[in-house]
Amino acid sequence: MKKAGAVDDVPPSEVLPGSLIEVRPGERVPLDGVVTGGFSVLDTSAMTGESLPVEAGSGSPVLAGYINGQGVLEVRTERDWRHSALARVQEQVEAASGRKSPLEGRLSSFSRIYTPLVISIAALVFLLYPLVTSGSWADGLFRALVLLVISCPCALVLSIPLGFFAGIGRAARQGILLKGSNYLDALRKVKTVVFDKTGTLTEGVFSVDEVLPRDGVSPEELLYWAAHAELSASHPLGRSIVKAYEGTLFPDRVAELVEVTGGGVSARVEGRPVLVGKKSFLQEAGVRTEEGEDHGVTVYAALDGILLGCLRLSDRVKPGAERAVRKLRELGVSNLVMLTGDSSSAGTEVGLKLGMDEVFCGLMPAGKLEHVRRLRPETGLLAFVGDGMNDAPSLAAADIGIAMGGVGSDTALQAADVVVMKGDPLAVPLGMMLSQATERIIVQNIVLILGVKILVMVLGILGLAGMWAAVMADVGVCLLAVGNSMRIFRVKLDM
Template identity: 50%
Template structure:
């Protein structure tokens, strides 16, 4: 499996209205740009346009009914021409835009689209005297288009409402004055005030105040969270009761809300394989049907000597039936709904193809610290030796780890309980995968794992300890060790069990921690395998080894924190970042971002992906079956224009409404 096959983004050229193999593609696959851009138009303008379209369809329908009633009364009188005039007006009222679009596309070299097929079929019907059926084709097509747009708009509005984290203002504090400005005007380092009932406009740190914030728009978690001074808040959180004074950490364009919106709105650019197939398929299918219909209209009459009109009618019916919109609309709409549903549950999926990959997961590989465990370490044992006291052991360990941001280092400093004297520390160096080295009070101090002792040739007689052990070496002598334990997350066991229920065959853990700690976590969670004491490059090699044993359709996911595990996330078929809202690395690298630190969210993502895949397959099977059936009836001369309208508009609507189930 290629290491970068999930990183490539489909590059889409700019396109005009109804561009593509079928006119409906552009409506369902919107350009990856914000939902509220002026180019898309405000929602009330769109609603006005839809109401205008509905009035037009209603007027055409009324004329059509009047034509049917008038035709019964005057068909054998000199006024029979009025019947045709009424039908023709009904036809033009809804059909002129279709014909206009077909002509525009024709001049731009886009011939075989839905507009061309319907224009050709309806004009042909008029030419052979079937004006009522020509009007019916256009009216029902226009009605189908209106209902399709309503269904598609509902799906888009669902995601727009779901991601309604943007606020149009920020309360900028300058001295004692508070000024209302656009969030884009606020710079990092400035102070803003968030009043009760307002959304946090930008990421930052709370300087003053406390409140409960609603994070559901970001994480899908309905329970409000308590925020105090010194804690971070993210753009999109809803402040419920207290006033917060916040120091802005990032400009609006780099905020969590802005990045998330960009990801979700751009997800349409990453097509699933089945979408890519049917988009390409329709490019060849539609011209093939057009030439097939032409052959059906000409060849049989020449061979049999029958009248051309009957065979031309069959060909026109074939053109209407052949429109591939049911597939080209419903497939991307189904994936769009699945992505929206996942977002509602606090899961960002960066494209339809990653939904497919989630549904095909065979192996899930978890990082340990911060993923399956809380990453909140506590010192549980101090063991000094060789004449060192526990106080001295903690002193040297805390100072050696003075500049490290690792959770283990923080736990040691917290246990030390005193302010670290930074001027006593020099020559600090991190040794990736081993530990740290520093001069503390002019003594060379090493603090790290068992591999560090072997690397430095330090004699020791203890290796198998009950947790994560940090060995402390002072001037070449082992001063002792500190045992640190990490608590397993409450839902980690549930996550593993649920993944197995959903069809995942193998759950593995990779960690840089020691064997005893890794074994403890793996046994408690019932994992299939674990690999301990791994360097970052070892994790990549292990994932490649696991991936090489999978079949062609079987996928591997790696779940990590999105920063330390970046190379492995990039290598996996599906890279998943845990709690990546505050991490730019997670947002950029991962294919799926779980916006809460809950491994069980991955099981939710797999469940949504599997359901979306089922809905898409149902639509494909139903649409292809109905198309084949009615095409056969059309060739045999059994199907009329009425059946053709159902085979096009009716089948498309059924598949669209089925696709909308993905949002529920």
Template identity: 45%
Template sequence: MSKLENKVKHEFLLEGLDCANCAMKIEKSVNGIQSITSCNVNFATKTLTMEMDKTKEIDTIEEARRNIHRLEPHINILEKGRKSRNTHNHTLYLDGLDCANCAAKIEKSVGELEGVTSSSVDFVSKKLIIEVSESATSEQLVINEAVKLINRIEPHVKAIEEYDNDPHEHNHEIGNTKKVLVRLGIGIVIGSLGMFTPVSGIYELALFLLAYLIVGGDVIYRAFRNILRGQVFDEHFLMALATIGAFAIKQYPEGVAVMLFYQVGELFQGIAVNRSRKSIGDLMDIRPDYANIKVGNEIKRVSPDEVKIGDIIVIKPGEKVPLDGKVIEGNSMVDTSALTGESVPREVQSGSDVLSGFINKSGLLSVEVTKVFGESTVSKILDLVQNASSRKAPTENFITKFARYYTPVVVIVAAALAFIPPLLLNGATFSDWIYRALVFLVISCPCALVVSIPLGFFGGIGAASKMGILVKGSNYLEALNNVKYVVFDKTGTLTKGVFEVTTICPSGNILKEDLLEYAAFAETHSNHPIAQSIRNAYGKELSVDKIQEYNEISGHGTAVTVEGKEILAGNAKLMNKENIAFKEPSEIGTIVHIALNRNYAGYIVIADELKEDSVQAVRSLKELGIKKTIMLTGDAASVAKSVGEKLGLDEVHAELLPQHKVEEIEKIDAQKNPKEKIIFVGDGINDTPVLARADVGMAMGGLGSDAAIEAADIVIMTDEPSKIPAAIGIAKRTRVIVWQNILFALGVKGIFLLLGAFGIATMWEAVFSDVGVTLLAVLNAMRVLRVPNS
């Protein structure tokens, strides 16, 4: 415990991170800091997650910042979720922002304005968030200064302050693509003049060199800048070296053409990556932008962060519910699909609980806030999905390590290829073998793997989230592929958990009404659904003052003293424990035995229904290749056996206490193959030890349940067991696509490396095997998102 208390986690947004290799270098460098216990960089979300020694927190963060700035000076490091006191946030939409470097300049310049405590540009959503100090003379003046500054730095960017709605979404990609294509088009025209006009010597070189600089000047600049920083072997260096090498051996047209092909490929690759990021982002676009808070007789629009518990907020038709709360006025239909994947709206009225992320479809609702925004459902879900990327799957870790060793090995082989054959083979020339080595180097870039694999897993997590399945890490998503044993809790997992009293059977001269009253008093302080059903059946006000003693006996029942009468209520184990003679009834259901003053008073039968999709869920699991479906329950053996038979379960273990469930999991674990995994599916409240012991803990009915979200590795946001096979299906689909990309990228690169070494492949093929393969792999990774909502 003390070790955990000495750790602290921080998350940073790496604005300007646009290179997968750079992400790998940053992760490796930060991981090398002594006080860092773990570090992950997610290229898809531009997020750096660090866990460190709490006693060295400040120094560690500063060292990490220095390392990152040394490696990538253009990256701006912003701590996520950090909000200063006495400040207000303002958001500007940067219409026309199409360059990561421009974003970094805007962010830096605006951050230096007087009155601005921090500024952050999200390049993907094209939003600038400005934190303005309350001590500023006028917040609006500061914002106006920021808008003027942006117009001066980047005249083509239009800054729009967000008030009521998100600004109209323009297709900036098209505009940016046109600019790049115009530049490339000019380069093609000048290059064509060099090819088809009768010029030679210095004039020919001048035309091709001008075309080359227009097409690839930015690549040359980045390569030179990186060399000065000691970061030599990246794709810019490889492309610059290869094309300059072509000029050195007077292959001018090929040098220009290869750079042109590379730039076109990079353009399409960038579009594909950004669109996949946007697709994943759209899946979780559930964060509310504002809340309408009621202040006296006025309605004031504020940030959800500013709303406190007990405040009254108003939600108009068409608006998102910004915070968790209870409806105090109005009724409406709400769309819960963003959280649960359910397409059918649900009705809410006065007294109903509503969660942030719901969308109000019809009526006007007044809601009393029960949780601050940081603790709300939508905030927790977004945090889970964002943090999921920090728990990397074994495949991701393998690719990271592979790329780390693969690139230097290829560079060494390329150097050997350039210089050894000309020294050993008769007739071999340095120019020919250097050209082959350059081709070899261009092919070696592992971008296809480094970019597409994390996107594949992140897409799988995003697609699962859209279906109401929250996966806390790609490691858990990948683990689902090896699940062979699915272990269920019964109540609230396979059954509805909505209990009703069906039979009241008193013993001796006791009346039914009296027996029910005794049971209701015994269950006064219990939160168990069975206790609730008994109190509901009694239906009268219970005078708590009459209870003189109350004792809950774990796994057995309760013992109370009411006005001098000793009442015992619980299962057969309680009767046996207290040596009270009774007969086991034959009815199917949960039996609550009652004893009065140590004499058997009778029993109450409580029935629970199966969920509609439980049978189909078990059948689907069998079709997916699950070896055994097992139910562990604390309920009576007769009830458990009846449920097991209806569902077609392989094994049923009844009358278990929580520790006994852990023992059963351990027995299964001892019997299974080491590579096989066990899922335990429970309600996440009473089954925390079992959820922790299983390979993958899955909480059912987690909507709004803090305990479920905390305890499990995967949270099913609805009560549907059918989401279990759906989650496994998404995991299998994700794995197929990820391995398609791995095999495709390595296969194509392997072929072209051999062709390059033997002088068959030219620069053209080399560029395709780098950029083209990356583009195709990213497009393939995007298919993960197209999982049917079923």
């Protein structure tokens, strides 16, 4: 905080509205406010999902959670910590978590019927056997005890948890961590999947999609001059251009590098002046550029004051994203939606490429949360897949919140029910397939256990099964259920 010309480090909770604070390069903006001095480029993806860095100068509003990229900013705070955007996200997470409907266990309702039923049957066998067959009371008591041993619910009680524990273990091997067996069970019921964009479906890293040189200039030549000019630049677009150049780079050929924040770079490469940056940056330097509106992220390059051409960049879609969308449709998901804080052009382009049913752009955390609540299906469940701090309220509000653990923020990981450690979108349909496989194994366990028990019960009542058969019907089916549950580790999942 700045006070009387000096800068002191104080906790955000002690800073009052109207105070001046200084945000240095690489630091996170601690409080909401307005820039009063300096110019920089901000990484706003944690709060808005915007993949492209945003310029901030005098008069620009900033929110707590933004990361300062380059210059030093002086910010006048508008709200205290309790009312900042970051604090509101945490409040929305807590409120959304409280509204999540509990998923009732399968076994509890069945056990309330099963246990009294078998005890009543055993009592009837003891009381009616001597009266119906003229046998002894001792023989009736023995058959009732055999029936009780056979009907012991241990195998039934174990069958469902065993299936879920095995399913959770298989999911963990695939890099999918579930915070409870109820979420593994719920995945198979998902009918609507809502995705965040940046960091979830895309890598959040820009790549050069098109190299568009002017007549007489080769693509390799355009990339050569642009990559060398950006060789020491700190802007993420510059690093993407350098990475796109496949030839040999010569740092000793670059001199007089000047990086203009929010504009571009100028440098001398092999002693010749090179400009790389926005159209307006080159125009201010006297370079004639083509008229017309740019589509997406476009970077221009000029050599000796003459335009060489332009490069078009975009946020790279993750390799497994398209396959994940196709597989989700095969699994019966009826509605696929993308919510992003990114610009309309960038968000719509990714949504069309992946075949989303709906795309909503320019959303803040509260906007995403509102859409998640509105999109909840009448039948089935809704899963939200995200990674950033701005996704945390939506992750908590969804029936199943799935966080990308490899790139996700701590807030998102805490709010989620399922964590995908590798950050691969393919883990979403994989989790649903594991849920379906686990369900099949649990049903098999129940049918097997009840079938064997009912058969031996009838034999016991008729006097054809003794105590050894009762013990085998109890302990033996437990072992069978364990073996059947372990099959989940050998189930092949066709992706």
